[in-house]
Amino acid sequence: MQIKPGKYKHFKGHLCNVIGIAKHSETLEEFVVYIHPDPIKDEEENSMWIRPKSMFLDTVEKDGKQIPRFEFIED
Helix, strand or coil: CCCCCEEEEECCCCEEEEEEEEECCCCCCEEEEEEECCCECCECCCEEEEEEHHHHCCEEEECCEEEECEEEEEC
């Protein structure tokens, strides 16, 4: 599945802006590169994060339902 740049909502409610996909130089594993516009986990606003693409696309259980970990909102 392709991940397009844009705004996504994490299942816990916070927003992030995906800026692209990066590859690990040794394993070629794909990672999603994103920015949190608001402070999160004791980091300042606009902190940059990466997450394995497989984890970004994963589903989680919330209120007894399987939902996407991140949901695309807009470009």
